[in-house]
Amino acid sequence: MTNPLPNPIEAAARATPAPVARRLRGLSDRAIAWIFVAPTIFLLLAINIFPLIWTVRLSFTNFAANRPNREVEWVGLRNYERILTDEGTWANMQTTAHFLVWTIVLQVVIGFTLAWLINRKFKGNDLVTTLIVLPMMLSPAVVGNFWTFLYQPQIGLINYIVELVTGIPASSFSMLGPGGLAPWSIIIVDTWMWTPFVMLICLAGLRSIPDYIYEAAEVDRASKWRQFWTITVPMVLPFLMLAVLFRGIENFKMFDMVTLLTGGGPGNETLLTSIDLKREAFEKWRTGYSSAYAIILFVTVFGLASIYVKALNKVKER
Amino acid sequence: MSAFLSGLLRFRRGPWENLATVLIALGVVMLMQPFFLWAYTWSFLVTLVGTVMFIITSHFPE
Numbered sequence: 001m002t003n004p005l006p007n008p009i010e011a012a013a014r015a016t017p018a019p020v021a022r023r024l025r026g027l028s029d030r031a032i033a034w035i036f037v038a039p040t041i042f043l044l045l046a047i048n049i050f051p052l053i054w055t056v057r058l059s060f061t062n063f064a065a066n067r068p069n070r071e072v073e074w075v076g077l078r079n080y081e082r083i084l085t086d087e088g089t090w091a092n093m094q095t096t097a098h099f100l101v102w103t104i105v106l107q108v109v110i111g112f113t114l115a116w117l118i119n120r121k122f123k124g125n126d127l128v129t130t131l132i133v134l135p136m137m138l139s140p141a142v143v144g145n146f147w148t149f150l151y152q153p154q155i156g157l158i159n160y161i162v163e164l165v166t167g168i169p170a171s172s173f174s175m176l177g178p179g180g181l182a183p184w185s186i187i188i189v190d191t192w193m194w195t196p197f198v199m200l201i202c203l204a205g206l207r208s209i210p211d212y213i214y215e216a217a218e219v220d221r222a223s224k225w226r227q228f229w230t231i232t233v234p235m236v237l238p239f240l241m242l243a244v245l246f247r248g249i250e251n252f253k254m255f256d257m258v259t260l261l262t263g264g265g266p267g268n269e270t271l272l273t274s275i276d277l278k279r280e281a282f283e284k285w286r287t288g289y290s291s292a293y294a295i296i297l298f299v300t301v302f303g304l305a306s307i308y309v310k311a312l313n314k315v316k317e318r
Numbered sequence: 319m320s321a322f323l324s325g326l327l328r329f330r331r332g333p334w335e336n337l338a339t340v341l342i343a344l345g346v347v348m349l350m351q352p353f354f355l356w357a358y359t360w361s362f363l364v365t366l367v368g369t370v371m372f373i374i375t376s377h378f379p380e
Contacts, residue, residue, distance in 0.1 A: 087355070
């Protein structure tokens with residue numbers, strides 16, 4: 001006859017040293033739960049909440065981080081007023097909007113098309129999916145660096161291809177230089193990198209549509225075109241919206257890749273709000289002003305994130 | 319429309335959240351549009367009101 005396995009709770013209780021057990025015996029379950037959760041809450045307060053509150057406070061002052069001994073003056077809403085009436089900042093918002101709108105449009109159109117093609121069963125489907133997804137796995141710093149080489153007017157592959165196809169001399173234009181091509185260059189890179197992400201989300205949406213719906217439509221003699229617009233699109237739409245919101249939030253904060261590709265130039269052609277904010281905070285050292293700028297961007301991203309969470313819950317309910 | 323209005327009057331989550339979502343979206347559009355400086359100036363306030371409304375109304379009953 002074998003001994004029955006010891007109860008794990010009893011075993012843990014027996015293994016707890018007597019002084020610790022005595023101390024814990026007096027605590028309620030709720031208190032013990034708080035002991036476990038407290039370190040996380042403390043870290044959250046110290047790393048997220050406190051800096052946020054501090055930034056809100058700084059946004060009402062003229063504090064400059066490079067002159068900590070200077071007397072800090074309370075300026076009220078003046079920083080917000082200056083940002084929200086400044087035409088330069090408004091122009092940067094439009095540059096960000098141009099980048100946002102075009103990357104999202106291209107990524108959704110190409111991503112959905114790719115997902116629709118991949119969803120059909122063919123030989124080598126998995127290999128093709130893996131190859132398409134590869135750019136998404138790279139670091140933005142790496143992507144920024146190697147696209148800088150690809151865009152080089154003298155040795156870059158892109159200029160060489162353009163010369164080969166159109167006959168325009170490769171050294172006569174620069175994708176990242178003056179001439180209005182720089183904003184489009186960063187749109188191309190972001191689209192190349194993040195279309196696979198949209199494709200994966202669309203693919204999940206397409207695979208969630210049961211086959212019997214299409215079979216019923218076939219029985220009713222609905223054309224492929226009608227099936228696409230009345231079954232496929234409405235059922236993938238929540239997933240697509242999720243992808244749009246996620247990419248929108250991410251691209252609103254875009255910094256690393258654009259900094260490596262253009263640094264905000266030439267001139268202010270690719271000066272996104274995140275790059276402008278960094279310049280205000282750590283090059284011009286206008287900490288109070290940049291805090292107000294950061295709060296404006298934070299509230300915008302937070303608002304978008306709230307919609308994102310709501311959309312996510314709707315997708316989960318399906 | 320009447321269901322939406324009665325939901326608003328009875329402080330129900332759905333319509334209030336929808337209203338907050340519209341305000342947030344409107345604020346973001348106002349922030350980034352290239353046509354009117356006044357819309358850009360007021361965009362932050364609209365987004366802030368929408369966001370705060372969203373946080374509060376997400377605690378309303380269904």
